[in-house]
Amino acid sequence: MAVENKNISYRIYLVAFTIFVMAIFVAIKLTNIQWVEGDYYRKLAKERTVRNFVIPANKGNVYSADGSLLATSIPNYTIRFDAVAPKKEHFDDNVKDLSDSLSIMFGKPSGFYQRELRKARANKNRYYLVARKLSYTEYMRLKSFPLFNLGAYKGGIITEQKTVREHPIGKIAARTIGYERTYDDKRSDGKGIEWAYRYYINGKDGKRLMQKIAKNQWKPISDNNEIEPRDGYDIISTIDVYVQDIAHHALLKQLEYYKADHGCVVVMETKTGEVKAISNLGRDDENGNYYETDNYAIRESHEPGSTFKLVDLIALLDDEKVDTSKVYDSKGGVVTYRGKPVRDSNGKGYGKVSLARGFELSSNTIMVQAVYENYKNNPEEFVNRLNGLGLNKPLGLPFKGEGKPKIPQPSEKSWSAISLPWMAFGYGVSMTPLQTLTLYNAVANNGEMVKPQFVREIKEWNKTIKKFDKEVINPKICSDEALAKIKAVLENVVKKGTGSKLYSKDFSMAGKTGTAQVNYHKGDDKMYYASSFVGFFPADEPKYSCVVVVHKPNVAAGYYGADVAGPVFKRIAQKIFTDVPSTNEIKTLNVKVKHQEKNYADYYNKAQKKENVVPNVKGMSAMDAIALLENSGMKVKVKGIGKVKQQSIQPGQRFNRNQIITLELS
Numbered sequence: 001m002a003v004e005n006k007n008i009s010y011r012i013y014l015v016a017f018t019i020f021v022m023a024i025f026v027a028i029k030l031t032n033i034q035w036v037e038g039d040y041y042r043k044l045a046k047e048r049t050v051r052n053f054v055i056p057a058n059k060g061n062v063y064s065a066d067g068s069l070l071a072t073s074i075p076n077y078t079i080r081f082d083a084v085a086p087k088k089e090h091f092d093d094n095v096k097d098l099s100d101s102l103s104i105m106f107g108k109p110s111g112f113y114q115r116e117l118r119k120a121r122a123n124k125n126r127y128y129l130v131a132r133k134l135s136y137t138e139y140m141r142l143k144s145f146p147l148f149n150l151g152a153y154k155g156g157i158i159t160e161q162k163t164v165r166e167h168p169i170g171k172i173a174a175r176t177i178g179y180e181r182t183y184d185d186k187r188s189d190g191k192g193i194e195w196a197y198r199y200y201i202n203g204k205d206g207k208r209l210m211q212k213i214a215k216n217q218w219k220p221i222s223d224n225n226e227i228e229p230r231d232g233y234d235i236i237s238t239i240d241v242y243v244q245d246i247a248h249h250a251l252l253k254q255l256e257y258y259k260a261d262h263g264c265v266v267v268m269e270t271k272t273g274e275v276k277a278i279s280n281l282g283r284d285d286e287n288g289n290y291y292e293t294d295n296y297a298i299r300e301s302h303e304p305g306s307t308f309k310l311v312d313l314i315a316l317l318d319d320e321k322v323d324t325s326k327v328y329d330s331k332g333g334v335v336t337y338r339g340k341p342v343r344d345s346n347g348k349g350y351g352k353v354s355l356a357r358g359f360e361l362s363s364n365t366i367m368v369q370a371v372y373e374n375y376k377n378n379p380e381e382f383v384n385r386l387n388g389l390g391l392n393k394p395l396g397l398p399f400k401g402e403g404k405p406k407i408p409q410p411s412e413k414s415w416s417a418i419s420l421p422w423m424a425f426g427y428g429v430s431m432t433p434l435q436t437l438t439l440y441n442a443v444a445n446n447g448e449m450v451k452p453q454f455v456r457e458i459k460e461w462n463k464t465i466k467k468f469d470k471e472v473i474n475p476k477i478c479s480d481e482a483l484a485k486i487k488a489v490l491e492n493v494v495k496k497g498t499g500s501k502l503y504s505k506d507f508s509m510a511g512k513t514g515t516a517q518v519n520y521h522k523g524d525d526k527m528y529y530a531s532s533f534v535g536f537f538p539a540d541e542p543k544y545s546c547v548v549v550v551h552k553p554n555v556a557a558g559y560y561g562a563d564v565a566g567p568v569f570k571r572i573a574q575k576i577f578t579d580v581p582s583t584n585e586i587k588t589l590n591v592k593v594k595h596q597e598k599n600y601a602d603y604y605n606k607a608q609k610k611e612n613v614v615p616n617v618k619g620m621s622a623m624d625a626i627a628l629l630e631n632s633g634m635k636v637k638v639k640g641i642g643k644v645k646q647q648s649i650q651p652g653q654r655f656n657r658n659q660i661i662t663l664e665l666s
Contacts (some may be wrong), residue, residue, distance in 0.1 A: 037399025052648050054211050056163065057203030060232030062177055065274070065456060068241040069168045071194065073168050076175075077139040078160040079130040083120035085156035086147060091121060094147035099576055101145040105138075106131065127158070165194075166307060172248050173239060175295040176278050178456065192295070193235060193454055196398035200458045200465065203232035208455035233465050236272035236456045243267055243576060247277035247546075254550060255281055255290055258564055261528075261552035262290075264297040265454075265568060266437055267576075269540045272470050273441070273450035277572075283419040295431045296549070301403030304436055306362045306561070307534050308426030310443070313359060317384040318478035324356035324485050330337040330365045337421045342368050345515065345560075356489045360497030361473050362513060364425040379410050379420045395435060395451060406430035426516060433532070435545035439535045440511070442477045443486055444542035449474040491539045499533070499562050502570045509573055510542075511535015513561035518551070528552040531564035537573040546572055614661070616651035617644050622665055633657040640665035 013619050062071035086094075099113035120128040142148065148157040167174060178194030194201055205230030251265045262282035268275050282293030294300070335342050342364050344350065348508070350363050358366025375382040388394060392407040408419045408428055424426040427444040434452055442449035451471040451475065458466045478486075489574030490510040493499045514532035532549045536542040548565040558564055615632065617625035625644045626636050635658055648662040649655060 006268075011578070013647060034255075036084050051210060052207045055206035057226075057229040058231040059203060059204050060164070060201040060234045062235045062237060064237055064239045064241045064244075065276070066242070069165050070173070070237065070239065070241075071165060073163045074166050074604060075136050075139075076162055076164040077134040077136070078132045078162075079134065079139070079142055079520075080158040080160065081117065081120060081128040081130050082126045082152075082156040082158055083117065083128055084124050084126050085153060086150070087154070088236070090147065090150060090154060091320040095151075096147035098148065102130070102142075105142065115336060143378070154261060158491045169241060170243075170624075171292050173244055173278055174292040175280050176239075176275075176298075177237070192399060193237060195400060196432065197455060197458065198234055201232040201235055204230040205229075208595075212343055229572070234461075236459060237337070238276065238454055239458050240276040244279070247572050248279040248573045250568045250575070251279050251281055251548065251550075252290055252563065253571075255283070255566050256558050258550065258553035259288075259548045260554070260564070262293065263548070263550040263565075264300075264433055265546065265548045265572070266297050266434055266436060267544055267546045267572060268441055268452060270441055270444045270536060270545055271450075273453045274456070275382055275454050277542070295399070295401070296551075297547075298397060298399055299401045299403050299432070301405060301430045301432045301435075302518050302530065303427050303429060303516050304532065305404045305426040305514040305530070306364075306433050307436055307440075307512050307514035307532055308429060308431070309359060309362070309367050310439065310490075310512060311386060312367050313355075313489065314389070314478050314482065315382055316355070316370055316374060317482035317485055319374075319381070319385065322355060322370060324354060324359075324489060327352055328355065328366045328369050328372070330358070330363055333365060335365045335369060337372070338417045340418050344424065356485075356492070359489050360492050362493075362498045368421045368424040369530045372421045375420060382420065382423075383407065383409060388438065388474075389441070390436070390449070391429075391478055394471075395438060397434075397454075398451065403432040403435075404430075405432070405435055426514070433534075433547045433549045435628065436532075436534055437545055438473070439477075440536060440547070441545040442474065443483060443490070444510075444536035444545050447476045447478060447480070447483050448472060449477055462585070487539070488536060494535070494539075498560075501562055502566045504570075504574070507537070507574055507577065508539035508540040509535060509537045509570065511569065513566060515559060515561045529555065529559040531559055531561045533561050533565040533569045534567065538577075540565055544573070544576065575645070603616070612654050612656070614647070614649045614651055614653050614655055617647055618651075620644050625663060629661060629663075635660045637662045638665060639663070642666040 007389070035095055061069060061072045061073075064070055083091075094109070095114060095117055099110045099117065102108070103110040106407075116128070119125075131142065143157065145154045149155060152158065167177065174192075176192045176197075178192035205227075207227040208567050247265045247267050253262055254260075255263050260283070262280075264280045265277070266275060267277040278297055279288040280292055280294060280296045282296075284293075313324075317324070327354045330344060330349030333344035333347055344365050349365060350358065350361055353361070353363070353366060355366065355370055358370075371382065386407050390407075392404050394404055396402075403653075406429055408415055408423065410419075419428055428550075438449060438452060449472070451473050453468060453471065455468055457464050457468060479638050487510060490512060491508065493512055494509050495502050496503075499509075499511060503510060505650045512535055514530075514534070516532070517527040518530045518531045519527060528551070530549060530551045531553055532547070534545075534547040536545040546569055548568040550564045550568075553559050553564045612633070614634075615628060617628060620628070620645055622638060622641070626638070629636050634655060636662060639662065642665045644663050645666040648665040
């Protein structure tokens with residue numbers, strides 16, 4: 001018995017000891033939780049019950065120069081259905097009416113929706129998709145449908161809202177304006193105005209502290225936000241919607257006709273550098289349609305071909321090497337440098353012609369000889385001229401992915417004996433269309449080279465946050481004497497040169513054609529044609545400059561710059577000046593005409609007479625006679641049209657106020 005009691009005692013001691021040890025561990029753990037890891041667990045508890053929610057800032061809008069909306073943010077709704085949430089009686093009573101409403105709104109049969117909703121109910125689907133991409137108006141309409149109007153808990157409607165970026169004028173200039181994928185850093189294209197000015201347009205998100213309550217719902221802890229959201233500013237671009245529409249459709253028409261791979265067009269205001277229109281269209285290989293695929297005008301740098309010959313003229317004339325009257329022999333259309341031939345496009349040359357005429361005809365042999373003979377002993381002089389024009393560096397646009405130009409330098413290992421002559425007709429060099437346009441625009445702007453500008457100002461409502469003024473790259477690219485000769489030659493290109501098909505006696509244009517062979521891929525020997533035209537209009541007082549480049553036109557239809565790109569330039573130029581509403585000022589508004597002044601004085605003197613005597617209004621126009629008589633206090637009846645032939649009360653007679661006088665008009 002004593003032994004048994006002793007065993008029981010041991011067991012009690014063991015249990016007590018175990019409990020004591022456990023109590024020690026619990027105390028240690030509690031101490032650890034409270035003092036050692038207390039901050040961590042308090043933070044964890046707070047994160048699970050209290051959280052900062054982001055309050056998205058409203059993104060600013062992008063406007064055109066004339067106030068048209070180019071890009072804006074709108075709410076976009078996705079509606080789903082929790083088929084388990086509604087009570088059976090609610091579901092059964094409303095499912096047919098709901099299906100009828102959905103049928104009217106979306107066009108599918110009512111029976112289809114009844115089957116789908118009942119199937120979702122049977123399968124206990126708590127996330128059945130009803131509709132995507134609804135506008136706010138559509139969402140409010142759907143929200144009022146039977147069953148859905150009972151709300152989330154009783155009606156089972158689930159609303160998902162997000163903000164999407166829309167372009168009210170469509171995808172025109174989308175690559176320059178920017179779009180949703182603009183913020184994907186893996187892509188270099190499409191990062192337009194919205195990406196470049198994202199600091200201003202995006203705004204800053206706010207934060208609000210909220211506490212978790214039942215059923216995973218959250219409520220604000222206080223009425224005030226932790227951080228107030230700041231809405232984005234609006235961007236006022238330089239784009240003119242009307243000019244943009246003209247440029248887009250002119251390019252599209254030509255691309256479709258020549259079945260080209262892609263092309264671009266840019267229209268720039270000469271004095272300010274403001275880009276009024278930019279279109280970049282590429283073909284979809286699947287269906288052959290064209291849309292904004294890449295920002296070719298800004299990003300695509302390639303050999304320009306003959307449009308680069310403008311540099312030859314600038315250098316030769318400003319360095320006073322030769323004059324435009326200097327005669328060269330085209331030598332049957334072929335000249336050879338280190339065994340490499342330079343050929344004229346017509347295959348036979350142009351005989352002996354002046355430098356100016358060689359440029360007008362886009363003769364490779366003439367331009368190459370002129371450059372090579374005058375710079376072969378000192379190629380640095382020619383290349384430094386190009387560097388001085390800024391052609392060896394990007395324009396420094398705010399957009400990501402601007403193409404880099406290439407101007408061979410004599411100090412580089414790649415420089416060879418044929419580098420100089422090849423540069424003279426636009427090969428071995430590389431430029432983007434916008435860089436080429438900037439050079440031609442400088443000629444049109446009396447030698448002042450300005451940086452292309454896409455944004456005019458940043459605004460918050462009517463308050464200007466930042467304004468972008470004209471930025472001068474080079475105040476004078478060459479002398480006035482050289483400029484005058486260059487302008488004349490560029491105008492003659494259209495009048496009697498390679499651009500003669502574009503000539504119109506009613507409208508002056510100046511520019512240069514270009515037809516270059518471009519590699520399909522870097523390092524690839526396979527070539528295709530790139531047709532271009534760049535110039536300005538009107539030729540005498542340039543207001544706009546424009547560049548057009550079309551890549552890989554159907555050779556069977558044509559590939560010369562004058563045929564493929566030139567008509568786009570002409571169509572844009574003529575439509576701008578014939579279709580755009582005139583904003584010209586009437587300069588002769590305040591000029592006085594003697595006989596008008598005399599007539600007015602006579603009329604005024606007669607009107608000032610206070611006596612009730614009938615004036616002589618014979619020979620006066622009806623309008624003047626009526627005004628004079630009614631101001632005198634008479635009532636006037638008129639018969640016929642024209643000037644006063646007879647009056648019923650003779651001149652000089654007295655009359656009573658409101659007495660009727662009848663005028664017969666011739």
